[in-house]
Amino acid sequence: MNFSEVFKLSSLLCKFSPDGKYLASCVQYRLVVRDVNTLQILQLYTCLDQIQHIEWSADSLFILCAMYKRGLVQVWSLEQPEWHCKIDEGSAGLVASCWSPDGRHILNTTEFHLRITVWSLCTKSVSYIKYPKACLQGITFTRDGRYMALAERRDCKDYVSIFVCSDWQLLRHFDTDTQDLTGIEWAPNGCVLAVWDTCLEYKILLYSLDGRLLSTYSAYEWSLGIKSVAWSPSSQFLAVGSYDGKVRILNHVTWKMITEFGHPAAINDPKIVVYKEAEKSPQLGLGCLSFPPPRAGAGPLPSSESKYEIASVPVSLQTLKPVTDRANPKIGIGMLAFSPDSYFLATRNDNIPNAVWVWDIQKLRLFAVLEQLSPVRAFQWDPQQPRLAICTGGSRLYLWSPAGCMSVQVPGEVLSLCWHLSGDSMALLSKDHFCLCFLETEAVVGTACRQLGGHT
DSSP: OEEOOOEEOSTTOEEEOTTSSEEEEEETTEEEEEETTTOOEEEEEEOSSOOOEEEEOTTSSEEEEEEGGGTEEEEEESSOTTOEEEEEOGGGOOSEEEEOTTSSEEEEEOGGGOEEEEEETTTOOEEEEEOBOOSTBOEEEOTTSSEEEEEEEETTEEEEEEEETTTTEEEEEEEOSOSSOOEEEEOTTSSEEEEEOOTTSOOEEEEETTSOEEEEEOOOSSSOOEEEEEEOTTSSEEEEEETTSEEEEEETTTOOEEEEEEOOSEEOOTTSEEEEEEEEOOOSSOTTSOOOOOOTTOOOOOSSEEEEEEEOSSEEOOOOOOOTTSSSOSOSEEEEEEOTTSSEEEEEETTSTTEEEEEETTTTEEEEEEEOSSOOOEEEEOSSSSOEEEEOSSSEEEEEETTEEEEEEOSSOOSEEEEOTTSSEEEEEOSSEEEEEEOOHHHHHHHHHHHHOOOO
């Protein structure tokens, strides 16, 4: 495993282009576009204010920079660096900005969610969509880019509108049986739309493309409900994480629950492999790994490295006592993600913050648990294979695969990460720096197997 030099970064704004050729990063009001292979700067753009959001167009030809405080969006072209576009929402303000799937329209959401403005880069025309709902996930596009679903709120009721992205014509409009709709998401195949209610009421609804209600699911009543939702890439399963610390898996045939995964603090099953991170003394012979010197003002690097040990059952995981009399208590399933082949599901129970649970979806059972020394901040699957990268905010990167897992010392703290689409590298992001991590697949898996002997 090798690392690039460390580059400056602001606000964790660093993204690979969809075609995998470029890497965009922000340093205050500057946008830097690099070649992924050489990391040479290809373009350097200067915006009118500090950048708060960036997003690539689907064809990787344009990139937008949003400056919410100024109500501005600037768009830059990689093919024609001298061309640029500025969109000013004026007194209406700006709270969100995103591309349409065709990469030629920009959707801006104004302050107080009064409307969404659709700007065309080709014709310079402007369209308006009224009544967008202020919720965590109120806009979703189908994978093929043909349709957009939008959550709306009007006359104290929730609605969903489905638009055709080619001409922004309204295809369907229907009300949803929700008290306070929180999120919507298309299945990867674009055939089913999942709609879920506020955390105060456990309810998830499944709609067809033409607006028919296919099914409604509610696991229980009179308690905090849904906290996270994820579709499997195959569209066969819908994972619903709840405040009761369980993940329920719905199937795509009957939309009924086929199993539920609990997250107890004590693990007694000897068939489950539990990896516990442990400190270890520095070993000699690692001089071949050259790391840049720590930057000025950075926190001290740990004096010791860490490794994984296989714990013998029973195992008690470190728990966090939640403050239940405050909003958004740290309980329940706050993170969940399927592997790209839909074989595995990774989850985190927020009141057991140091642990990542990996579930075998084929056999519907717990496969492995990784307990870290610090709370897990983020994890993300390799786009090409079942390999999970985990970070805890420290100067270590953790990798898991069915063959085993490993801990790697990295330059600086890692607050977030993102994989390159090839799975050969990833960007490791800290508060004001980032670097690329280059993986040698055989070496990584081989090292993990030698460290832990693997498991099946």
